[in-house]
Amino acid sequence: MxxxxxxxxxxxxxxxxxxxxxxxxxxxxxxxxxxxxxxxxxxxxxxxxxxxxxxxxxxxxxxxxxxxxxxxxxxxxxxxxxxxxxxxxxxxxxxxxxxxxxxxxxxxxxxxxxxxxxxxxxxxIPLVGLTAWQVLVERAKLKKGQKVLIHAGSGGVGTFAIQLAKNLGATIATTTSTANIELVKSLGADVVVDYKKEDFAKVLSGYDIVLNSLDRETLEKSLVVLKPGGKLISISGPPDVAFAKEIGANWFLQQVMRLLSFGIRRKARRHRVSYSFLFMRANGEQLSQITALIEAGDIRxxxxxxxxxxxxxxxxxxxxxxxxxxxxxxxxx
Structure with missing residues (x-):
């Protein structure tokens, strides 16, 4: 073939x-x-x-x-x-x-x-849909009325995550460029921060969850928008010890990931929030639940x-x- x-x-x-x-x-x-x-x-x-x-x-x-x-x-x-x-x-x-x-x-x-x-x-759909599902439903347990910041709202994960969070009844903020503001609003974003004109860390506060898919600088700045007890979940790293154990990594690799995530975990504790890394995994059952949402017209x-x-x-x-x-x-x- x-x-x-x-x-x-x-x-x-x-x-x-x-x-x-x-x-x-x-x-x-x-x-x-x-x-x-x-x-x-x-x-x-x-x-x-x-x-x-x-x-x-x-x-x-x-x-x-x-x-x-x-x-x-x-x-x-x-x-x-x-x-x-x-x-x-x-x-x-x-x-x-x-x-x-x-x-x-x-x-x-x-x-x-x-x-x-x-x-x-x-x-x-599959990779971005499962990523959004595993962050928002499985890891964050996002509930109706909670506030979630989804970075890069016009990207693959972002466009799906906004729609899923809206379906779950959350209030959604997202970051995007000027050209994509109308797109993310049409998907359900309530608050849109144009990253070319504004600093999201200065205009957003009191959020329950942040889904980060961007760089280290964005990750660390995201800590200030969370309220105490909030969850910072990153799909772009750094990997943490919990992830190392999940994939059955050896002791040495576990220590490497502990070191890689040490800085962000320490800063998260100072802000009284939690940090975790998520690397999505295959799951046909969750994908079937996503199918139902798509066939119902809730996600496109x-x-x-x-x-x-x-x-x-x-x-x-x-x-x-x-x-x-x-x-x-x-x-x-």
Whole structure:
């Protein structure tokens, strides 16, 4: 099968378009013929070697974390899906590889595609949808009436998280550029801070939760907008000890992550708030709950561009520029 292959870690290196064997099917797997694949900054960061410590892939391997397609074969123990089902998923970390014509997925990671979405729209959802769900629902336990600050509201995670937080009944602030103010308002943002004109740390206060996806400076400034007991949850790092234990890291790696997060954890304690790092994981059950929200019209995909499969490297370059509104997808078939 045709695929985009990472032969070695290299900053801004191009993926090689070539042939790879069709993935082997385990007993609890479904084999999916890929129609569309979403792109994420996570793909670029893995390619650049930023996650070598915590995601020890061995090149050559296929990149890609979002998929929508059709089930063509199922393993002997699969009960939830059958050939012909239209599905979408975020593969688990050990089995990424959606920049290809086929991918094998554990059935626990898969959900039926929302009926009201195209394959391209569906492929834009899994990673950002699960990230927002695991931050706001699972980790933060966001409740009606609470206040949440979602950074980078016009990005992939931001556009989904705003809609999810609105559905949960929260009051939402977000940061974005002048060009995207109307977009984030249309998604449900109550307070919009134009980061080119204002400092969010000077205009926001008394928030229950902050979802950070930006740099260290933004992370530390976010502490001042939280009220005592508030939660600062970052998806861009630094990783903490709880995360190290979650992934089964050895003692040495646990100490590395303790040191990496020491500064922000200490500052969080001074502000009487908590800090935690979240690296989203595959979860078909949560994705099914997201499907229900999409089919009910409570959440809609925000798409920036669809590239042809052959232009996957160009699509990665495009998202790295950081100006896309919502998600970028490649159309495989």
């Amino acid at each position: 045709k695929a985009f292959i990472l032969d070695r870690y290299k900053k801004k290196g191009a993926l090689r378009f070539g042939d790879m064997p069709e993935p082997a099917l385990q007993d609890d797997d479904v084999l999916v013929e890929i129609h569309a694949a979403g792109l994420n900054l996570l793909d670029s960061k893995i390619r650049d070697g930023e996650f070598k410590l915590i995601l020890p892939y061995r090149p050559p391997f296929i990149l890609g974390h979002d998929v929508a397609g059709t089930v063509v074969r199922v393993g002997s123990k699969v009960r939830q899906f059958k050939p012909g089902d239209e599905v979408y998923a975020r593969p688990r970390d050990s089995r990424v590889g959606t920049f290809a014509e086929f991918v094998a997925l554990n059935e626990a990671d898969v959900a039926l595609k929302p009926k009201n979405l195209t394959m391209e729209e569906a492929a834009s 995909p925000i798409m920036d561009r669809v590239f042809p499969f052959e232009a996957t490297n160009e699509a990665l370059t495009y998202i790295e520029a950081g100006r896309s509104k919502g998600k970028v997808v490649v159309k495989v078939r």
